[in-house]
Amino acid sequence: MRIVVQLSSVLLALYLFTTILRGRKSHTGRAIKKIGFFLLIIAIVITVFFPWIVDEIAYFVGVSSGVNLFVYLLGAGFVIFVLNNYMHQQDQRDIQARLARRIAIIEATERYKGMRHDK
């Protein structure tokens, strides 16, 4: 039973990871990230004031203690944060490339206006 819950947790994490990356530009994707952020804050509060609740959840998903579960969640959150930032950076590079390309082509088209066949 424990291995089933552990595997399900890992699969769920992978699903969330791909969903967030794929939907990073959509309203839903951005909303999921904000919900995740608020859930993390709630988890921090619960861990501090009601640690036994986190322990119970941890045992249920096959992790030895609540603190360990919290560390795993933080690790997963950090990976998603880094990759999301990386993808955002790639998107910005794409925008930058499109702008630079537009400038380059307009400039070249102006320069070669009327010269296309006899250059």
Added chain:
Amino acid sequence: MEKKLAIIIPVYNEEGVIRKVVQEALNRCDTVVCVDDGSTDGSVAQIEKTRAYLVKHPINLGQGAALQTGIEFARLLPVDYFCTYDADGQHSIDDVESMYDVLRKGSYDIILGSRFLGKTISMPASKKVLLKMAVRFSNLTSGLKLTDTHNGLRLFNRKVAEEMQIKVPDMAHASEILEIIAARKYKYIEHPVTITYTDYSRAKGQSMVNALNIIFDTILRKFSK
């Protein structure tokens, strides 16, 4: 020989060889488009001494971005076929001729050069090992069956040029082009070509470590599509 072909050459700091490469291309083909990718040396001045078209990126963006710019500019010209060609002099213009004939007479959308079907001159052993690994990886991620997946020499028709949208700005664009070919189900064929490695091209070539960047970006692109 009059060809309805545009040879697109992305250029970044190739002052030493670019004029010779462009001149060789112009001797066989009327339309050569050089895309200067923000060079800081005298590459632009060298290109301006030839009658090639010159498109200048205001900033350095990467070879993939330069190719896309060249394709978009060449689409405005009265040509039916498009060729991507490296600036470091490692390709042979004879190969462009033979690939052009195959593309024009056949029913293919795109022809990809293969050094492993053709021949390589002075290829370092480490490069060969790396490229063979790249072939396995790219075939796996793209679903195509090719013998050389990172060859800069490609010829394609206007349909491909009109639809081509390379988004990866850097060297990982080669893998992206293969993914585009697979996704759009273009009819493709490989053609044997000769690649000549000189001290210059070896020095200019991408580092082995960059393969890790390409692998990482390709996998992430698969996940994030």
